[in-house]
Amino acid sequence: xxxxxxxxxxxxxxxSAEIDNQFDTLLAVPGDPRANLYRxxxxxxxxxxxxxxxxxxxxxxxIFGVDKTCIARTxxxxxxxHVYSLIHDxxxxxxDDDMRRGKPTVHRAFDEATAxxxxxxxxxxxxxxxxxxxxxxxxxxxxxxxxxLARASGPSGMAGGQMMDLEAEKSSFDLPTVTRLQAMKTxxxxxCSVEMGAILGRVSPEGRTGLRGYARDVGLAFQIADDxxxxxxxxxxxxxxxxKDGDAGKxxxxxxxxxxxxxxxxxxxxxxxxxxxxxxxxxxxLLRAIARYTLERDR
Numbered sequence: 001x002x003x004x005x006x007x008x009x010x011x012x013x014x015x016s017a018e019i020d021n022q023f024d025t026l027l028a029v030p031g032d033p034r035a036n037l038y039r040x041x042x043x044x045x046x047x048x049x050x051x052x053x054x055x056x057x058x059x060x061x062x063i064f065g066v067d068k069t070c071i072a073r074t075x076x077x078x079x080x081x082h083v084y085s086l087i088h089d090x091x092x093x094x095x096d097d098d099m100r101r102g103k104p105t106v107h108r109a110f111d112e113a114t115a116x117x118x119x120x121x122x123x124x125x126x127x128x129x130x131x132x133x134x135x136x137x138x139x140x141x142x143x144x145x146x147x148x149l150a151r152a153s154g155p156s157g158m159a160g161g162q163m164m165d166l167e168a169e170k171s172s173f174d175l176p177t178v179t180r181l182q183a184m185k186t187x188x189x190x191x192c193s194v195e196m197g198a199i200l201g202r203v204s205p206e207g208r209t210g211l212r213g214y215a216r217d218v219g220l221a222f223q224i225a226d227d228x229x230x231x232x233x234x235x236x237x238x239x240x241x242x243x244k245d246g247d248a249g250k251x252x253x254x255x256x257x258x259x260x261x262x263x264x265x266x267x268x269x270x271x272x273x274x275x276x277x278x279x280x281x282x283x284x285x286l287l288r289a290i291a292r293y294t295l296e297r298d299r
Contacts, residue, residue: 048101060197161185187219
């Protein structure tokens with residue numbers, strides 16, 4: 001294993017452990033009738049998952065010397081949104097999945113009503129974390145973080161992309177529409193992770209152009225790799241059901257481009273993403289390693 005891969009693996013392990021610690025503290029099970037709700041949130045949030053979004057927050061914020069507590073809390077907030085979206089995405093009304101991250105989905109492990117409430121609570125918790133001065137002493141930074149996450153998770157971002165994904169089962173989407181769908185459903189939170197890291201670092205909006213280009217290209221590369229993984233991957237390694245999009249008749253990057261063109265496009269996007277970081281030195285090596293990882297993952 002090369003030094004870069006070792007560094008990425010170590011960084012990911014540190015971030016994953018920190019996020020689990022944060023959730024363990026925030027989701028202590030109360031001794032009252034809400035106990036099952038907290039158990040359901042813990043089931044979904046603790047253990048498993050790539051923690052890609054908190055890792056991107058950390059990799060970006062560390063470039064600018066941000067305090068580790070600020071990074072951990074911000075990463076936990078965006079992971080709250082990601083986990084809530086997975087809980088709701090797995091529901092019978094959406095994808096009706098039985099497995100997620102190698103264990104039963106929340107509505108299977110508990111029940112549908114508890115799963116809905118667990119997702120609702122994680123959504124609310126994300127903004128509660130960002131509003132707390134423990135996340136950052138500057139209220140203007142906290143407002144920027146809150147606004148950024150709200151935009152990325154709402155109708156102009158992740159939730160809007162999910163609605164387009166539901167429509168994709170009934171319509172035949174062309175490549176620009178699929179690209180827009182994925183830029184919203186998957187790419188918006190990935191881009192938000194990098195943006196929030198820059199906000200923590202007090203980088204001016206005009207100073208974030210390269211980081212935004214990086215995040216946009218990594219988000220699309222990640223989704224193309226996901227499409228390839230969905231078609232060719234191992235369900236046991238992935239910890240979830242694969243080949244769903246093809247079974248549902250949805251157009252994907254893979255169905256529209258073909259396997260080889262899709263791979264080429266993903267490699268081109270990763271190269272572009274890394275090129276966007278040319279104004280940074282070794283301090284951005286973790287971001288470069290994350291970009292390359294999008295093509296190498298097996299889950």
